[in-house]
Amino acid sequence: MTVATKKVSAASARAHTRKHTPSSSSSGTFKKLSLVLLVASAALTYQAIQPPPPRICGSPNGPPITSTRIKLKDGRHLAYLESGVPKEQAKHKIIFIHGFDSCRYDAMQISSVLNCSPSLFLEKLLPALGAQCHLVHCLVIRPLSLLVLQSQPSNQVLEEFGIYSLSFDRPGYGESDPHPKKSAKSIAFDIEELADQLGLGPKFYVVGFSMGGEIVWSCLKYIPHRLAGAALLAPVANYWWDGFPSNLSKEAYNQQLPQDKWAVGVAHYAPWLTYWWNTRKWFPGSSVIAVRFDIFSDEDKKILPKLAARGPYMAQIRQQGEFESLHRDMMVGFGSWDFSPMSLTNPFPNNEGSIHLWHGAQDLIVPVSLSRYICEKLPWVHYHELPTAGHMFPAADGMADVIVKELLTKD
DSSP: OOOOOOOOOHHHHHHHHHHHHHHHHHHHHHHHHHHHHHHHHHHHHHHHHSOOOOOOTTSTTSOOOOSEEEEOTTSOEEEEEEEESOTTTOSEEEEEEOOTTOOTTSSOOOGGGOSSOHHHHHHHHOGGGOTTOOOOOOOOOSSSOOOOOOSSOOHHHHHHHOEEEEEEOOTTSTTSOOOTTOOHHHHHHHHHHHHHHTTOOSOEEEEEETHHHHHHHHHHHHOGGGEEEEEEESOOOOTTOTTSOHHHHHHHHTTSOHHHHHHHHHHHHOGGGHHHHHHOSSSOOOHHHHTOGGGSOHHHHHHGGGOOOOHHHHHHHTTTOHIIIIIHHHHHHTSOOSSOGGGOOOSOTTSSSOEEEEEETTOSSSOHHHHHHHHHHOTTEEEEEETTOOTTGGGSTTHHHHHHHHHHTOO
16 A cells, blocks of 8 residues: 655645744733733732821921820830829839720829819810710720729829829820830830830839730840839730640630631731731721620620710821731731740749739630630739629729729738
8 A cells, every 4th residue: 555645845844834923922912911910910909008108296297296205216206104102102013005006095093193173174075075074984095994982082093002104105106106026025114214214113003904904024034123013904915925725726716706706817827918818898907996795795885885985195106007006016016926824923922922813714806715724823912703794893983992902002
């Protein structure tokens, strides 16, 4: 059998080859276009997740400086507020650490330790309450700050204990400069330097509420030699601290609203997304930032009518930007810590001072189970669990005096 062979001319071969050239060229163009789009998308995404620069107080186009401030060694400024008896005459000096979304005005004050009278204080700071209002034990909150005001000045506490109190804007809040490298460690040394510059002496007390209470653990870790005593009021706990049984931390984590589980999880696992996550309108961010009513317990809701108007200074709290105040607070509070409170040792082995932790059993914002477990591991912490109280228990009538008396009479 003869097999026919087909001759292909060189021209035909070249033509055949050329037919595939457009396909190859199109493929290369598509790859280049895809790469360009990918780079552009990445650039846009990066731009979207970047927070705007902070509006630093005293800078061009920044908020004005209206407070008394100190300049720290690294050049940053801390705004502060003094009240009570003059520190030269004081028997006890207490530094109050405000909570989330708060400022120096939102610190627990024993009503009678104010330098001015209650009525004058209201006229200056809380005019919305009316001229006839007297200071009432009240949690001034948006939503996690603490300003205790009281109707009948506790002159006995003032005279008996001689209290000088100091509150300050934590970095990024109010009129204190932001601290891009803020950590659980840095804030403790900020407090120590503040005390030294104001001449508080070798020892002072610290009292912190909610996220401010979490910072008290840092003081116990990094500056225990400076403390005369400490009180933690409904302190925030980091679900990822070493020492928590996995089932306990998981259970506490799941007690949060779904949106808070996401917001807290992002702050821990992807802190670089915290600003973007909490500023999108497509889905809800932190319920604490949004101040959802259902985060308050029944007992908290009974206290809500006592909330004082914060109008005169409310705008100051976030004036330098939400990222350097709220979001960085979340990133530090729920981020990776260099220590766990459960690894701490007793700073007062000879009972020369005392540590107290107060928590409401019905707290819907900060799970009481974590505070309870920490205190089981640290038997030297005096634990006070209030069976029917929620997160706002310091606002209850007379509670501030009880907390301070307990602290000052246990040293």
